[in-house]
Amino acid sequence: MGGAARDLSGDPDVNSRATTDLPRVAIIGTRGFPSYYGGFETLVRHLAPYLAEHGWEVDVYCRPGLVADEKIPTGVTQRFTRGVDSKSASTLSFGFSACADAARRKPDVALIMNVANGYFLPMLKARGIPVVLNVDGLEWEREKWSAPAKRIFHTGATLSAKFADTLVADSVEIGKYWKQHFGRDTEFIPYGGTTPDSPNSHLVRERLGLEPGSYVLAVARFVPENTMQEFFDAVRLMDPETRVVVVGSAPPGDPIQDSADRLAAERPNVQLLGHLSDDEFLHALWSNAGVYFHGHSVGGTNPALVQAMACGAPTVVRDTIFNREVLGDHGRFAAPDANAISSHLIAILHSDPDRTDLSLDVSARSDECYLWKSVLCRYGKVLRCAARH
Incomplete structure (x- = not known):
């Protein structure tokens, strides 16, 4: 087992390198390793062990209480720092404490996630630590x-552009934005997907009573830019017997969460599963979906979309330049309104040939462009190059 989880106060391991x-x-x-919260955490779950297996000592900075109780691979060390656990202050406070500790330890290179941490790059640069930052x-x-x-x-993005040695963008279009608005080139490294060994149809049968290809699936946090309110409005336009599964949530009292709860109360065929940290079950949901709706509109390559493709989910997406970049010609693109979304979902759900064709197409696209092996190798090369300089 690698480095044990520990609080950093009084940690004697300052000169471990x-x-x-x-x-x-x-x-x-990120929230730490291993964590199942979002895209950055998914990346680190794959990247930290990969780097350790390829000759790195890996320190992953973690937030207390937000990592899974799992065995830590040899070569990976969890480092817990303190911060303010609130929506408005958590990113900045934990980012500050993590960067301050890393500056004290002086690793060969720092991989920073999120431009909000741009404020703290000067303390790393002052210690001569190269910075690779995922924007x-x-x-x-x-x-x-x-x-x-x-x-x-x-402002954090402006500081990131000024102080980071290397910027990583998970999307070609995001890279273009940074070149145009901040004058910086970026390294393109997308997210990866994991192709399941089996569709595990028995999981959706046993846990939800669903047959493969029989249900509409949505996986997203309930925030406006993920088009979830429009999706719930679209469900209301469908036959009440249509089976719908939703993975995701928002805090109690959130308007979109309230809308989801009302919909589920009115329609027993709508199942709200909340947040899932069981990857095997989540992959089974994608693998067996009749059609998957992806409404994310802000950002580059979305990890959920890439994973859905790896699972072969026939996909309807909100029409954005980012989603078109990822899917190519292998999805259905809908305007962000209930009528457009519902018509696409219904058409695919009730057409076996369309479902089969889309499933094969997105799987092939995933294999061609979004394999973890390639993604992790590219991160390794970028980090080694930055560390040498």
Whole structure:
């Protein structure tokens, strides 16, 4: 077993890199390892073990209480720092404490997630630590953030452009945006998908009473830019007997969550599963869906969409440049309104040939462009190049 989870206060292991000739990378800006929260956490679940297996010592900075109780691979160390656990302060406070500790330890390179951490790059640069930063999507355009929060993210992006040695964009279109607005080139590295060994049809039968190909699936957080309200309105336009499964949620009292709860109360065939950390079951839901709706509109390559493709889910997406980049010609593109969404979903759900063709197409697209093996190899090369400089 690798480095044990521990609080950093009084941690004597400050000079641990002196005990090994292996290069050390600090991964900062996620909820930690292993975590099942979102795209960055999914990336780190794959990347940290990969780097450890390929000659790195890996420090993953974690938030207390937000990582799974699982065995930690040899070469990977969880490092817990303190912060304020709130929507408005968590990213900045945990980012500050993690960057401060990494500056103290002085790894060979830091991999930073999220431009909000751009504020803290000067302390790493002052210690001579090269920084590779994943810019993620355009956080300052997300409706869920207040105007001050949007300004914080945009300023963080400006500082990231100024101080990071290497910027990574998960989308070609995001890379174009950064070149145009911030004058910086980016390395394109998308997310990867895991192709299941089996569709595990028995899981959806046993747990939900569903047959393969019989249901509509949506997987997303309930935030405005994910088009979930429009999706729930679209479901109301469908036959009440249509089986619908929704993975995702919002805090109690959120308007979209309230809308979802009302829909499920009115229609017993709508099943709300909330957040899932069981990858095997989630992959089974995608693998056996009659049609999958993906409404994400802000950001680049979305991890959920890439994983849905790896599972062969026939897909309807909100029509954006980012979703078109990922899917190519292998999906159905809908305007963000209930009528457009429902018509696409119904047409695919009730057409066996369309479902089969779309499933084969997205699987082939996944194999061609979005395999984890290629993604992780590219991260390894970028980190080694940055560490050498």
